[in-house]
Structure formats: structure tokens, C-alpha cells
Amino acid sequence: MGTLHLVATPIGNLEDISARALRILGQVRLIAAEDTRVTHKLLTHYGIRTRQVSYFEHSKLSRVDQILHELDEGDVALVSDAGTPGLNDPGYELVRAALRAGHRVSPVPGPAAAVAALVTSGLPTDSFLYLGYLPRKASDRRTALGRVVDLPYTLVFLESPHRLTASFGDLESILGDRPVAVARELTKLHEEIWRGRLREAKLHFREPRGEFVLVIAGREKAQPRAWTEARVRAAIRKRLARGAPATAVAAELAAESGWARREIYKLASARG
Secondary structure: OOEEEEEOEOOOOOOOOOHHHHHHHHHOOEEEEOOHHHHHHHHHHOOOOOOEEEOOOOOHHHHHHHHHHHHHHOOEEEEOOOEOOOOOOOHHHHHHHHHHOOOEEEEEOOOOHHHHHHHHOOOOOOOEEEEEEOOOOHHHHHHHHHHHOOOOOEEEEEEOHHHHHHHHHHHHHHHOOOEEEEEEOOOOOOOEEEEEEHHHHHHHOOOOOOOEEEEEOOOOOOOOOOOOHHHHHHHHHHHHHOOOOHHHHHHHHHHHHOOOHHHHHHHHHHHO
16 A cells, blocks of 8 residues: 655745655656646656656546556655645545545645745734635625634735736725735745735736735734723722722723723722
């Protein structure tokens, strides 16, 4: 029983491939490639002569059985045109088929455009939501954006140049004029990482070229409005009347009122 290796390949610069990835590509009995012509350039660059078969959206149904048969005989590598296979390509369906057939599936990690853009964006990376390509139709795109408008997570999208201007308009309209980082042609000769706000981005990329990753700030949490002094004093009186000590009153009201604990304690102590 062979192993299906998910091999990440460069997203632009051919040097961004691991020694392990090159070893596995040279050792497997077959490489299932999104586009064999693209992968051929990579293999030729590193002198790898492993046999290839195409595996992409329109060939996946006819290829799965063939690839599973190859896995019965030995190891197979799955690659996409660029980056990590299984993201925005039919790779996950092959993974599921291989697992159902009892094969081992092993990742060979490496480049991923979405992660590269996220970590260089300057926006929060502790929690993010990757949403792939925005829908082609404007109505579907607005609906999709409406589902995430209130989420606090950093949002990561992919977009093609011919839809970028329309997408910027919908993004600003639905999400508001949020901070954004726009990564273009990552790791390639004309790499650009632009940071600003959505309204400015639409003006900056008037004639977009290349492939884009958009990293957009999540919705900011609304800051609670601090209570008025009159409301704080009234709450202090009520709690003191129930016999609560000033320290407990200060702790309770600080969590609710937006006031500092020491200020509430000072007011409570003065009444005592």
C-alpha cells in the first residue's frame, strides 16, 4: 500500500521548495499534477524525470481510479500549479478517496500564498478566516460577504485581476472602509504588498495585473460606553445599602461600568 504525498511547490520563486519535497518528487512512481506543463518546468529545473499524470477539476472523475491503482503499487505525489495542494483545487477529493481505500496520506509542507500574505500583512494573525476566491457573480459575492461582516477574525481572500475592482467595491460597501493588505505576485519578480484601507486600495489598483491575496481586518469590537457619574453613584448607594463592602462594590461595578476600580472604591469609601 503506497502513500499519497501532498507536496507543496513554489508559488513563484523556484528556490522556495524543500529538500524533502525534491527527494519525494524524485522517488515516487507517479506525480499527479494540476497542470503537467507547469510542473514539468519545475521538474526540469531540478533534473527530476518522474512520470506525470494530469489531475484537475475536469479530469478528476476519470483519474481517481487510475491514481488509486498506482497507489496500490507504490507512492504517489500530488501537486498543484503553485503552493499547497488541496486548497482551491480538487485535491481534497483525491485525499478522501485515498483514505477510504486505506492508503496513508502525508503532507510535505511548504509555500501557501494565503499564509504568506497573512503574516506579512501587519494585521492580527492569532485568528483568521480563509475563504478562498470570492464568488464570481456580484449578488453571490455580496451574500458571502454579508455572512462574515460581523466576524472579528482577519479575513483572507484570493482574487483574480479582472474581478478585483468590482470586488473592492463590494468589500467596501458590505464590510466598510477597513484596513487591508493586498499581496500581488508573491515571491515573483514584481512582488508587491500594499497596505492601506479598502477605499484607497480601489484607487491604487486601477489596472490590476497578476494574482492577488486580500487580507482584511475583522470587525472591531464595540467599546462599551462608560457609565455617567450619576449612574455609578446610584449603583454604589444601592449596593452599600445591601451591606456590600466597598471593595466588593468596586470590583463588581468596574466590570460593568467602564470605570476604574480605584475610582469606584474612592466614591464608595467616601459614602462610608
